Amino acid sequence: MVALEKKRELTEARLATLPAPLSSGWTAPARAAAASRLAEMGLPLPRDEYWRFTKPADLNAAEPPRSEPKDESGETPIYDGIEALNIVFRDGVYDADASDALELEGVEISLLSQSGVADIHWARDLYGTLEADAQTPVARPFAALNTAHATEGVLVRVTGKPARPICLRYEHASADSDPILHHVIKVEEGAELTFLEAGSPGARFNTVLEADIADTGVLHHVRAQGRDTARRSNCHDLARLGRESVFKSFTSTLNGALTRNEHIVWFTGDDAVAHVAGAAIGDGKTAPFHHDDTVFVTHDAVNCESRQVFKKVLKNGAVGVFQGKILVQPGAQKTDGYQISQALLLDEDSQFLAKPELEIYADDVACSHGSTTGAIDEDMLFYLRARGIPNRRAQDLLVLAFVAETLEEIEDPKISESLLLRLEHWLERHAG
Amino acid sequence: MLEIKNLHVKLEEEDKAILKGVNLTVEPGKVHAIMGPNGSGKSTLSYVLSGRDGYEVTDGEVSLGGEDVLELEPEERAAAGIFLAFQYPVEIPGVGNMTFLRTAVNSQRKARGEDEMSAAEFLKVIREKAKELKIDADMLKRPVNVGFSGGEKKRNEILQMAMLEPKMCILDETDSGLDVDAMKLVAQGVNALRSEDRGFLVITHYQRLLDHIKPDVVHIMANGRIIATGGPELALEVEENGYADILKEHA
Numbered sequence A: 001m002v003a004l005e006k007k008r009e010l011t012e013a014r015l016a017t018l019p020a021p022l023s024s025g026w027t028a029p030a031r032a033a034a035a036s037r038l039a040e041m042g043l044p045l046p047r048d049e050y051w052r053f054t055k056p057a058d059l060n061a062a063e064p065p066r067s068e069p070k071d072e073s074g075e076t077p078i079y080d081g082i083e084a085l086n087i088v089f090r091d092g093v094y095d096a097d098a099s100d101a102l103e104l105e106g107v108e109i110s111l112l113s114q115s116g117v118a119d120i121h122w123a124r125d126l127y128g129t130l131e132a133d134a135q136t137p138v139a140r141p142f143a144a145l146n147t148a149h150a151t152e153g154v155l156v157r158v159t160g161k162p163a164r165p166i167c168l169r170y171e172h173a174s175a176d177s178d179p180i181l182h183h184v185i186k187v188e189e190g191a192e193l194t195f196l197e198a199g200s201p202g203a204r205f206n207t208v209l210e211a212d213i214a215d216t217g218v219l220h221h222v223r224a225q226g227r228d229t230a231r232r233s234n235c236h237d238l239a240r241l242g243r244e245s246v247f248k249s250f251t252s253t254l255n256g257a258l259t260r261n262e263h264i265v266w267f268t269g270d271d272a273v274a275h276v277a278g279a280a281i282g283d284g285k286t287a288p289f290h291h292d293d294t295v296f297v298t299h300d301a302v303n304c305e306s307r308q309v310f311k312k313v314l315k316n317g318a319v320g321v322f323q324g325k326i327l328v329q330p331g332a333q334k335t336d337g338y339q340i341s342q343a344l345l346l347d348e349d350s351q352f353l354a355k356p357e358l359e360i361y362a363d364d365v366a367c368s369h370g371s372t373t374g375a376i377d378e379d380m381l382f383y384l385r386a387r388g389i390p391n392r393r394a395q396d397l398l399v400l401a402f403v404a405e406t407l408e409e410i411e412d413p414k415i416s417e418s419l420l421l422r423l424e425h426w427l428e429r430h431a432g
Numbered sequence B: 001m002l003e004i005k006n007l008h009v010k011l012e013e014e015d016k017a018i019l020k021g022v023n024l025t026v027e028p029g030k031v032h033a034i035m036g037p038n039g040s041g042k043s044t045l046s047y048v049l050s051g052r053d054g055y056e057v058t059d060g061e062v063s064l065g066g067e068d069v070l071e072l073e074p075e076e077r078a079a080a081g082i083f084l085a086f087q088y089p090v091e092i093p094g095v096g097n098m099t100f101l102r103t104a105v106n107s108q109r110k111a112r113g114e115d116e117m118s119a120a121e122f123l124k125v126i127r128e129k130a131k132e133l134k135i136d137a138d139m140l141k142r143p144v145n146v147g148f149s150g151g152e153k154k155r156n157e158i159l160q161m162a163m164l165e166p167k168m169c170i171l172d173e174t175d176s177g178l179d180v181d182a183m184k185l186v187a188q189g190v191n192a193l194r195s196e197d198r199g200f201l202v203i204t205h206y207q208r209l210l211d212h213i214k215p216d217v218v219h220i221m222a223n224g225r226i227i228a229t230g231g232p233e234l235a236l237e238v239e240e241n242g243y244a245d246i247l248k249e250h251a
């Protein structure tokens, strides 16, 4: 087959610039398995159904397209005022001096690069397994590539309720850095963690988060993706939920030439809750902006609640994509599935492409989905202006109002306020 | 204060003339009422005065305190002192009522080169004024007009007017959809703002509101023109006989 041939070539070219997967240490078997998965499926072609709206070329390229780091010095750091255990990665490399000691009551933290040959049983049992599960029914080649070739990441086992969140702070310094990061989080029964991420890991980056949440465990995940305008990224967040567990994940994206965030959630125990949400704002004026949220939620347990709220604000030729699927397996009765994706187009050059899907094999479920695309409401705008609020500011208020709904998905109001502030500042800079 | 001379307005999108030569002068301290059948152009007049898109002024002038109004953006008109209490106040999900009002007050102050109101001062003032209008703290916290009843929306308009202290208040059917108690509250709110340097243009379909807000001058508008002007007795005449007689008289 020509397509397969093409994929093989692409994959070989991409792998040519990467060192071979580690062949020693406890990750070796998982890496080898992922490498053969990747070899079999190959990297995506634009004609692949799952990549219809997002061109994979920049992600496939052997060398990353250049992306200058954004100088954010002098700005209020994100999550300012939130006491966290900070772990810093510069272009994907752990910076011990800039990081806090990896010690926090209620969690065990280690680094993928430093765990070496010491066998970490819980991580060995998890590393690459959710990624492997996520390959059906849809291939996710960049996730397999990640498992095989990741050079760094955090391994976090949560056994209690740590007093502080863990925050990964990414710094992007080199215009051609291309980090592959693989994080593994295991939340044990009744344990609870807030896991934050901030910034661009590199010029191009590929991240995987595998989160296994045991019965009654809780994981809050909030990510602010960096503002570098030319960066390219493909991120996979994979979460498996046990009975009565909670997973809430929120991603805010400002800028970025190419962002593809894949969110994959499995309900395996009854009465669990997963909320996945995101806000993206892009201005295509000086650099392209393409933002893709691809979601796959599988309900395979009784009485679970899934909720997806994604909003995008697009201007000057920015493109937004949403592919969202809720799959309800036979027997997953009392499933409560809700999905909404909305775009606010600030001009006629911008576009939003949405493909919401429901696939339901149980009869006693309540699932709904919706997708809307619209412009700023003229009546609202006039009402604000008639009260003396200048046009610019009135539009910003309406944009913020539009995205604010997604921020409500974040549990901690201090965190959502810090993200709101960044949105406000972005709007001020991108006036007109 | 407000001077409207020979105002002709058509719809921007189609060739439909709506105002066909309106002349009206509201002096400072005076309350003028405009009555008229549905579709006569009352709301259009209020929108054109406040600067809404979609209308084209084909002839005539509007000035406020001698300044040409038609050249100004809606926010500039607001800062200059024009306030429109909307016939249909707009719901704005996601924008808190307080944030909205404080942004409005301070935008206007900034535009006029005045000091902004501090958060503490604003809170104190709005609480006082809200209380008078029986607007509770919960309503102030909610998004603008979202989930408000018809009466609450109208009271919220009057609260905005009280906070913004405009020179020229235009009220478009603020009485519609109000029960007697709500109307009394609204009228009290308006009367509290009456002063020597403030003008009012009260648009209403019914005479009822004018029992509570006593007008100095009453105009009857029909088919895009003011066809009759008189004292409060004109409103009573409409109340008793309807518009038919007046329309016939001026046909």
Ligand SMILES: Nc1ncnc2c1ncn2[C@@H]1O[C@H](COP(=O)(O)OP(=O)(O)O)[C@@H](O)[C@H]1O
Pocket (backbone or CB within 6 Å): B011, B018, B036, B037, B038, B039, B040, B041, B042, B043, B044, B045, B054
């Ligand atoms: N945007 C518009 N599009 C179409 N017709 C309009 C528009 N605005 C006003 N009109 C028409 O102009 C006339 C006057 O309307 P309006 O000013 O609302 O009257 P009133 O407030 O006195 O009831 C009506 O015939 C109405 O249908």
Ligand SMILES: [Mg+2]
Pocket (backbone or CB within 6 Å): B042, B043, B044, B087, B173
């Ligand atoms: Mg009207």
